[in-house]
Amino acid sequence: MNKNQKDWIDITSGVNVRKCMRCGKCSATCPSYDEMEYHPHQFVYMVEKGDIEPLLNSESLYKCLTCFACVERCPRGVEPAKVIEAVRLTAVRQQGNNHLIPDRIPEMLDDDLPQQAIVTAFRKYTK
Amino acid sequence: MQRIGVFVCHCGTNIAATVDVKAVAEALSHEPGVVISQDYQYMCSESGQDLVKNAIKENNLTGVVICSCSPRMHENTFRKAAASVGLNPYLVEIANIREQCSWIHKDIASATEKAIILGKAAVAKVHLNTPLTAGESPVVKRALVIGGGIAGIQTALDIAEAGFDVDIVEKEPTIGGKMAQIDKTFPTLDCAACILTPKMVEAAQNEHITIHSFSEVTDVKGFVGNFTVTVKKKARFVDETKCTGCGLCTEKCPMKKVPNEFNMGLDNRTAVYIPFAQAVPKVATIDPNYCLMLKNGKCGVCSKVCSAGAIDYKQTDKFIEQKYGAIVVATGFNPIKPDKYDEFAYSYCPDVVTSLELERLMNAAGPNGGTLLRPSDKTHPHTIVFVQCVGSRCDDEKGKPYCSKICCMYTAKHAMLIREKYPDTEVYVFYIDVRTPGKNFDEFYRRAVEQYNVHYIKGMVGKVSPKADGKIDVQASDLLSNEQLHINADMVVLATAIEPDKTARPLATMLTTQMDTNDFFTEAHPKLRPVESATAGIFLSGACQGPKDIPETVAQASAAAAKAIGLLCKNSITCNPCVAHSDELMCNGCSSCEKVCPYGAITYQDKEFRMPDRTTAIRRVASVNPAVCQGCGACTVACPSGAMDLNGFSNSQIMAEVDAICK
Amino acid sequence: MQVNENFEPVIVAFCCNWCSYAGADLSGTNRLNYPANVKIIRVPCSCRVNPIFILRAFQRGADGVIICGCHPGDCHYTSGNYFTRRRITLLYSMLDFLGIERNRTRLEWVSAAEGAKFADTMNKFVEDVKKLGKNRRLEDLRCRKQ
Numbered sequence: 001m002n003k004n005q006k007d008w009i010d011i012t013s014g015v016n017v018r019k020c021m022r023c024g025k026c027s028a029t030c031p032s033y034d035e036m037e038y039h040p041h042q043f044v045y046m047v048e049k050g051d052i053e054p055l056l057n058s059e060s061l062y063k064c065l066t067c068f069a070c071v072e073r074c075p076r077g078v079e080p081a082k083v084i085e086a087v088r089l090t091a092v093r094q095q096g097n098n099h100l101i102p103d104r105i106p107e108m109l110d111d112d113l114p115q116q117a118i119v120t121a122f123r124k125y126t127k
Numbered sequence: 128m129q130r131i132g133v134f135v136c137h138c139g140t141n142i143a144a145t146v147d148v149k150a151v152a153e154a155l156s157h158e159p160g161v162v163i164s165q166d167y168q169y170m171c172s173e174s175g176q177d178l179v180k181n182a183i184k185e186n187n188l189t190g191v192v193i194c195s196c197s198p199r200m201h202e203n204t205f206r207k208a209a210a211s212v213g214l215n216p217y218l219v220e221i222a223n224i225r226e227q228c229s230w231i232h233k234d235i236a237s238a239t240e241k242a243i244i245l246g247k248a249a250v251a252k253v254h255l256n257t258p259l260t261a262g263e264s265p266v267v268k269r270a271l272v273i274g275g276g277i278a279g280i281q282t283a284l285d286i287a288e289a290g291f292d293v294d295i296v297e298k299e300p301t302i303g304g305k306m307a308q309i310d311k312t313f314p315t316l317d318c319a320a321c322i323l324t325p326k327m328v329e330a331a332q333n334e335h336i337t338i339h340s341f342s343e344v345t346d347v348k349g350f351v352g353n354f355t356v357t358v359k360k361k362a363r364f365v366d367e368t369k370c371t372g373c374g375l376c377t378e379k380c381p382m383k384k385v386p387n388e389f390n391m392g393l394d395n396r397t398a399v400y401i402p403f404a405q406a407v408p409k410v411a412t413i414d415p416n417y418c419l420m421l422k423n424g425k426c427g428v429c430s431k432v433c434s435a436g437a438i439d440y441k442q443t444d445k446f447i448e449q450k451y452g453a454i455v456v457a458t459g460f461n462p463i464k465p466d467k468y469d470e471f472a473y474s475y476c477p478d479v480v481t482s483l484e485l486e487r488l489m490n491a492a493g494p495n496g497g498t499l500l501r502p503s504d505k506t507h508p509h510t511i512v513f514v515q516c517v518g519s520r521c522d523d524e525k526g527k528p529y530c531s532k533i534c535c536m537y538t539a540k541h542a543m544l545i546r547e548k549y550p551d552t553e554v555y556v557f558y559i560d561v562r563t564p565g566k567n568f569d570e571f572y573r574r575a576v577e578q579y580n581v582h583y584i585k586g587m588v589g590k591v592s593p594k595a596d597g598k599i600d601v602q603a604s605d606l607l608s609n610e611q612l613h614i615n616a617d618m619v620v621l622a623t624a625i626e627p628d629k630t631a632r633p634l635a636t637m638l639t640t641q642m643d644t645n646d647f648f649t650e651a652h653p654k655l656r657p658v659e660s661a662t663a664g665i666f667l668s669g670a671c672q673g674p675k676d677i678p679e680t681v682a683q684a685s686a687a688a689a690k691a692i693g694l695l696c697k698n699s700i701t702c703n704p705c706v707a708h709s710d711e712l713m714c715n716g717c718s719s720c721e722k723v724c725p726y727g728a729i730t731y732q733d734k735e736f737r738m739p740d741r742t743t744a745i746r747r748v749a750s751v752n753p754a755v756c757q758g759c760g761a762c763t764v765a766c767p768s769g770a771m772d773l774n775g776f777s778n779s780q781i782m783a784e785v786d787a788i789c790k
Numbered sequence: 791m792q793v794n795e796n797f798e799p800v801i802v803a804f805c806c807n808w809c810s811y812a813g814a815d816l817s818g819t820n821r822l823n824y825p826a827n828v829k830i831i832r833v834p835c836s837c838r839v840n841p842i843f844i845l846r847a848f849q850r851g852a853d854g855v856i857i858c859g860c861h862p863g864d865c866h867y868t869s870g871n872y873f874t875r876r877r878i879t880l881l882y883s884m885l886d887f888l889g890i891e892r893n894r895t896r897l898e899w900v901s902a903a904e905g906a907k908f909a910d911t912m913n914k915f916v917e918d919v920k921k922l923g924k925n926r927r928l929e930d931l932r933c934r935k936q
Contacts, residue, residue, distance in 0.1 A: 024559075027611060075516070076522040723837075725870070761873050763840065764840045
């Protein structure tokens with residue numbers, strides 16, 4: 001268990017994961033649940049345990065849409081999306097690379113792509 | 128000149144082992160005013176008490192100091208002993224030389240020195256003690272029960288059983304409360320109406336019980352044993368004494384589109400109505416918001432058909448004032464409205480209902496005559512999803528932070544009843560925890576799972592989306608198999624949190640009782656005084672104090688009744704004489720004391736005073752009601768002019784103790 | 791500052807009848823030692839303690855005054871200790887103004903069940919006051935003999 005990493009996630013997310021009462025409403029509400037290896041409630045639980053390594057290596061990090069449905073509906077105010085965001089930031093900072101290069105955006109654009117997706121992609125994939 | 132006796136107890140070796148009791152008695156004998164100073168083996172024993180009594184008689188003592196164990200232990204013993212030989216009990220002071228001296232110190236010299244100082248402080252205090260007489264205040268032998276649900280009914284019946292008059296004030300047109308709306312009760316599945324309605328009738332027929340239905344408490348004055356309460360009897364536009372409850376007016380009323388609150392708005396009633404067939408009192412009420420006659424002055428059908436001539440369109444609110452010795456609060460609860468939770472689609476999908484609405488849908492007297500049909504298209508539902516903890520255990524402003532306690536059990540009941548009556552219906556229950564502490568409760572829940580094959584799934588529903596084909600997509604998580612489920616449901620039932628009735632908070636202000644942040648009434652002690660409020664003479668019954676099921680409510684209702692009877696049995700109550708009093712000549716009428724008094728014991732009066740120049744002047748001065756004052760002393764410190772003082776712990780007494788200790 | 795080993799401070803403790811006085815009794819029942827310097831005055835509620843009593847104690851030679859009441863929210867009279875808390879906070883500034891060290895006055899919450907806490911509090915308080923040494927005596931000059 002990496003205590004520093006857990007503390008850092010606690011601080012950057014601003015979330016008190018111990019408030020979770022394990023109801024699973026975050027995962028029940030998540031639109032990209034099926035895409036994820038670790039689901040929102042598991043993020044919260046594993047961060048609480050300090051079991052962060054598997055999360056850092058999981059693709060699930062990049063599957064979260066940051067739609068904040070879980071934040072909106074969590075009855076305990078735990079804000080799982082912010083926890084995921086914090087773990088993602090940890091991963092991005094560790095690797096030291098930007099996963100999205102602004103110059104490559106024009107070639108990725110298509111008419112169906114909402115602008116919001118580009119904004120969130122920047123938040124997710126860049127340092 | 129004071130004549131003070133000092134009595135030093137050895138308490139076997141408890142005191143004598145570390146305190147030189149003889150030296151203490153000797154040292155204290157030289158204190159001013161001390162005429163006799165003795166030591167004895169066991170001062171609290173019969174012979175020890177006799178020693179004190181004889182000394183009082185023989186030496187004509189005006190004050191007694193006992194150096195012994197804690198006053199919390201034997202203060203009363205010695206006060207009674209003094210009183211038995213004619214010395215005012217409040218002229219006795221205890222110096223605690225056991226718990227606070229001999230037991231904590233090992234060195235004899237320093238312990239003895241401390242015991243002497245404690246003794247001196249007590250002597251200094253007793254010099255300033257004044258004889259106090261405990262006042263008495265008469266008890267009005269009548270109780271008021273606020274709220275006519277099962278809690279209020281049970282309390283009223285129990286108090287009436289003891290022979291005291293009770294008034295029930297109920298804000299709805301009928302007593303019965305929430306239990307009247309419930310279909311079946313857990314864990315025995317007996318019909319709620321079958322066990323409640325006989326009690327309602329019993330209450331109505333009891334000669335000691337008066338029911339003020341469609342009434343509200345608007346003002347409470349006074350204190351324990353002597354409350355004066357104003358009750359507003361709201362205009363129901365029907366003469367209660369004439370109406371026979373035949374119901375002809377309700378049949379003929381042309382205004383038939385009024386949402387029926389008894390059936391949770393699932394069907395309609397008429398503007399003149401009787402809430403349900405077994406209502407008590409069975410008297411019609413006209414709803415002025417819908418009555419065509421009261422709104423437009425055109426109709427009058429009910430008046431024409433009423434052979435008893437009970438309809439009175441000119442009726443107005445009436446106020447009645449009554450005196451009571453005790454007040455029992457039984458204002459109960461309401462389920463919250465889950466319309467703030469958009470994800471559950473309650474506000475726009477008629478097939479998403481709350482549990483209390485489901486009770487009505489399943490009730491034989493309900494909108495569908497007992498057949499469970501979807502409210503939208505009146506078809507039989509084949510898949511029903513129950514969602515637990517809707518608004519309970521929430522940390523947000525939408526819900527309540529507490530567990531509503533009853534939902535786990537009533538959901539198990541609903542699931543079981545549905546599976547029993549409609550075996551072709553699949554029932555899913557999404558739970559976070561199943562909480563079933565109670566006699567036969569867990570067995571009941573297990574029966575729902577094992578015998579009735581109800582699908583209990585650990586997880587929460589995240590989204591409820593009504594679909595075009597009338598079905599409802601329920602998206603939920605199954606935490607144990609770690610997957611997200613989509614259930615194609617016909618109906619969704621929300622186990623909504625319960626909250627105290629909205630009338631509770633203004634009532635608490637009137638009664639000067641405490642409430643917690645959730646508006647539940649606070650009991651005087653969470654373990655040892657669970658049915659009393661901290662305000663003397665006010666008792667708590669049922670869900671107004673916290674979420675409760677019916678058996679618990681009835682138990683608490685009877686307990687509250689027992690407490691009220693205990694009070695009403697007394698002809699008068701003895702008041703604590705150690706209460707505050709104000710020196711009217713020094714009082715400047717600033718109201719500081721009134722503001723800090725937690726009991727509302729201080730009032731201001733305009734009094735006439737003779738001035739030095741022989742004129743008179745009216746001044747506003749504080750006056751303490753000794754029956755209400757509990758003697759905390761907050762006012763004595765708040766008073767800027769030093770007019771307030773506390774009997775038994777006066778400024779000069781405490782100051783004398785300070786001086787004696789610091790000397 | 792030199793600590794006088796033989797200095798025995800005079801300590802006045804005001805204890806509310808319902809919690810702290812019972813807590814003091816409990817530390818006695820459990821035979822938990824604390825120095826004999828502490829002398830307890832029983833008051834119905836900590837809110838009965840007029841700041842004047844504390845000043846009077848200092849005037850008469852007390853080296854430390856401690857006020858003990860029920861824990862916030864547990865007051866027998868529901869709100870008394872809240873008044874105490876505010877009053878003592880104000881008194882602190884006044885004592886600062888007078889030059890009486892902050893550590894000579896203390897407000898503690900001790901429940902009827904906290905015998906050990908009572909003894910610990912008293913031990914600590916006496917120790918702290920001993921470190922401060924004898925109190926500068928406040929005096930009412932009107933009472934000084936000419």
